[in-house]
Amino acid sequence: MLTRRARLLTGLKWFLGVWMTVVVIAAFFYAPAARNLGQMSRIIYFHIPAAWVTVLAFLVCTVYSAKYLRSRRAEDDAAASFSAELGLLFCVIATVSGSIFAKAIWGSYWNWDPRETSIFILLLIYGAYFALRSSVDDPARRGSLAAVYGILAFVTVPLLVFVAPRIPAVQSLHPDGPILVADGGLDMDARMMTVFMSSLAGFTGLFVWVFTLRMRAWHLVQRLAHRQED
Amino acid sequence: MTSSSNCAHEVLAVLAKDLRSEYRTRYALSAVLLFAVTALAVVSFSVSPYSLEADAQSAFLWIVLFFSAMSGLSRSFVREEEARTAMALRLAAAPEAVYLGKLLFNITLQGAVAIVVVPLFLVLMDIAPAHPGLLVWAAVLGTLALASSSTIIAAVVSRANAKGALFAVLAFPVTLPGLSSAIRATTAALQGAVGRVGTAGDLRALAAYSVLMIATSLLLFDFVWND
Amino acid sequence: MTEQQGGFELVIDSVSKSFGARHVLRSVSARAQTGQVMVVAGPNGSGKSTLVKLAARIVRPTEGRVLWKLDGRELSAADTRRVVGLVSPDLNFYDELSAIENLRFFARVRGLGTTDSAAKGAISSTATKAATRTGSHESAESLLDRFQLAGRGDDLVGAYSSGMKQRLKYAFALMHNPPLLLLDEPTANLDERGIALVRDTIAQAGASKCVVIATNEPEEVRLGDILIQLRA
Numbered sequence: 039m040l041t042r043r044a045r046l047l048t049g050l051k052w053f054l055g056v057w058m059t060v061v062v063i064a065a066f067f068y069a070p071a072a073r074n075l076g077q078m079s080r081i082i083y084f085h086i087p088a089a090w091v092t093v094l095a096f097l098v099c100t101v102y103s104a105k106y107l108r109s110r111r112a113e114d115d116a117a118a119s120f121s122a123e124l125g126l127l128f129c130v131i132a133t134v135s136g137s138i139f140a141k142a143i144w145g146s147y148w149n150w151d152p153r154e155t156s157i158f159i160l161l162l163i164y165g166a167y168f169a170l171r172s173s174v175d176d177p178a179r180r181g182s183l184a185a186v187y188g189i190l191a192f193v194t195v196p197l198l199v200f201v202a203p204r205i206p207a208v209q210s211l212h213p214d215g216p217i218l219v220a221d222g223g224l225d226m227d228a229r230m231m232t233v234f235m236s237s238l239a240g241f242t243g244l245f246v247w248v249f250t251l252r253m254r255a256w257h258l259v260q261r262l263a264h265r266q267e268d
Numbered sequence: 269m270t271s272s273s274n275c276a277h278e279v280l281a282v283l284a285k286d287l288r289s290e291y292r293t294r295y296a297l298s299a300v301l302l303f304a305v306t307a308l309a310v311v312s313f314s315v316s317p318y319s320l321e322a323d324a325q326s327a328f329l330w331i332v333l334f335f336s337a338m339s340g341l342s343r344s345f346v347r348e349e350e351a352r353t354a355m356a357l358r359l360a361a362a363p364e365a366v367y368l369g370k371l372l373f374n375i376t377l378q379g380a381v382a383i384v385v386v387p388l389f390l391v392l393m394d395i396a397p398a399h400p401g402l403l404v405w406a407a408v409l410g411t412l413a414l415a416s417s418s419t420i421i422a423a424v425v426s427r428a429n430a431k432g433a434l435f436a437v438l439a440f441p442v443t444l445p446g447l448s449s450a451i452r453a454t455t456a457a458l459q460g461a462v463g464r465v466g467t468a469g470d471l472r473a474l475a476a477y478s479v480l481m482i483a484t485s486l487l488l489f490d491f492v493w494n495d
Numbered sequence: 496m497t498e499q500q501g502g503f504e505l506v507i508d509s510v511s512k513s514f515g516a517r518h519v520l521r522s523v524s525a526r527a528q529t530g531q532v533m534v535v536a537g538p539n540g541s542g543k544s545t546l547v548k549l550a551a552r553i554v555r556p557t558e559g560r561v562l563w564k565l566d567g568r569e570l571s572a573a574d575t576r577r578v579v580g581l582v583s584p585d586l587n588f589y590d591e592l593s594a595i596e597n598l599r600f601f602a603r604v605r606g607l608g609t610t611d612s613a614a615k616g617a618i619s620s621t622a623t624k625a626a627t628r629t630g631s632h633e634s635a636e637s638l639l640d641r642f643q644l645a646g647r648g649d650d651l652v653g654a655y656s657s658g659m660k661q662r663l664k665y666a667f668a669l670m671h672n673p674p675l676l677l678l679d680e681p682t683a684n685l686d687e688r689g690i691a692l693v694r695d696t697i698a699q700a701g702a703s704k705c706v707v708i709a710t711n712e713p714e715e716v717r718l719g720d721i722l723i724q725l726r727a
Contacts, residue, residue, distance in 0.1 A: 159441050356586055495555050
């Protein structure tokens with residue numbers, strides 16, 4: 039017999055599933071193709087939300103890292119690492135989808151365009167975070183070192199965002215608009231905007247859903263481990 | 269916290285101890301200089317200096333300086349853990365004094381490397397910089413930036429297992445904003461008139477980056493140093 | 496050096512410590528004050544060293560807490576550094592520096608022996624006052640004398656025998672006249688003369704300090720007023 043909360047969560051989960059299905063369909067059939075990019079423009083419904091979630095996950099990781107340093111509860115460290123895992127996943131999705139788009143539109147997979155560089159650096163940060171985690175045995179120390187690195191790296195991200203566009207390289211190939219945040223909507227048709235914002239919400243929902251799943255699984259494992267000890 | 273004059277004494281004590289230890293053993297300096305000179309030599313005889321633009325020259329210089337930093341700047345902390353002297357230091361010294369003392373040591377070490385590498389670079393690549401003063405500023409602030417970002421990461425790495433490669437892996441993303449400003453400023457210094465105006469911004473960005481790194485490190489260091 | 500350093504109390508409250516899956520200490524509680532000698536005994540691997548390190552505040556408990564109180568007031572981490580003196584087998588000094596250089600370095604970094612002791616008087620912490628009152632800390636040379644290392648001060652610590660290093664550890668632990676003295680295996684590596692020196696030191700300290708000894712030697716266990724027995 040499911041509790042009210044469990045039923046609510048299950049309902050939300052199905053709602054998310056339906057939502058994302060609708061978004062995907064709408065991305066291909068409801069939203070019009072952009073004038074200049076054509077059908078290729080449909081990538082924005084997936085590529086940009088993925089990049090957005092990458093940054094969101096990083097922020098969540100940093101918040102839990104700070105919490106862990108204060109509370110020293112294993113739960114906060116677990117939350118930080120799960121958030122980072124999801125961040126890494128979405129970062130890979132954003133990088134790969136961006137690269138495919140780059141090949142289709144501009145002819146080459148990688149150009150060190152400022153935003154490509156930023157997402158690549160985020161990828162490096164996530165990779166470094168996990169390299170650090172895997173090189174510390176003691177769980178308490180692993181938590182604090184990873185937390186310190188997470189916070190340190192996060193502090194440098196705004197610098198990257200402002201510095202990366204100025205790295206001497208090919209002139210920015212990205213279509214106009216702020217880097218990893220929702221497009222300002224300069225030339226967006228109302229329907230495109232609708233689908234885009236819905237996708238953004240959906241991706242965020244995906245992140246929240248998987249994150250809570252991981253946390254719930256973690257709590258279950260903890261409870262089992264404690265029961266075995268007693 | 270102790271009053272600032274006491275803190276300065278303690279910081280200088282840590283710096284003096286590290287310098288004295290380094291002088292007696294010469295581990296870090298010799299390894300780093302050897303690496304730097306080797307890397308410079310490789311670059312210099314594999315590429316005709318005249319075929320390189322200022323931006324490529326600048327990038328090479330900072331690649332050599334960055335990897336020199338990677339081979340030298342973790343020594344100060346790693347040595348304490350490997351020689352197991354860290355416990356005594358933990359018992360006697362305030363974390364802030366340890367961090368600042370070792371930061372100063374790293375600045376000194378990286379500064380020594382830069383003093384050797386930059387002139388050698390100019391000679392081997394046969395470069396007469398268009399704005400020598402600017403080059404000096406870029407080298408000084410870039411050195412400061414490298415040391416500022418590396419020191420806390422050196423502390424992190426010293427408390428982990430696989431110390432060698434991990435340092436560069438952790439340091440690169442964090443150091444990158446500083447590095448890119450340094451490269452740009454150096455390019456302008458080597459090249460000349462183009463972009464002179466923007467360079468002041470780059471230098472300011474370098475200084476701000478160093479301040480940000482040091483401030484953040486001071487806040488976080490205690491969590492790395494003490495279990 | 497035997498003045499009362501009154502009012503120090505060490506409280507260990509239901510402390511547990513694990514390193515990952517390895518549980519070293521389970522819910523240990525103890526209490527000791529100035530004038531008392533607490534002995535921690537137990538077989539190898541029972542967590543004696545860990546308990547001493549917890550009392551030194553260089554290790555954090557997984558559960559429970561440790562309190563350091565001076566005149567009833569709880570001490571911060573910075574103050575705790577000033578009141579703790581530790582001798583441990585895991586302690587090492589800088590091999591490439593001489594004994595005198597080592598002691599002088601630690602004194603400087605502790606804030607001792609600087610000319611502005613007046614400035615220290617202005618610091619409100621009673622712990623600081625207690626530890627850095629002018630004349631309550633010794634010079635490096637006199638410390639070396641006290642611990643039978645006279646004339647060997649300029650030798651590099653790397654050249655020291657293990658017995659000499661052990662005595663140097665006492666110099667390190669007592670240089671700032673701490674109210675809390677922690678001794679993990681106090682007579683390790685020492686010959687008869689060294690052991691006698693340590694017994695004297697403990698006897699002297701026992702009156703005016705709070706002393707914690709981790710040991711398996713029966714003669715040392717006898718010295719304690721309070722006994723904590725750990726099981727593996």
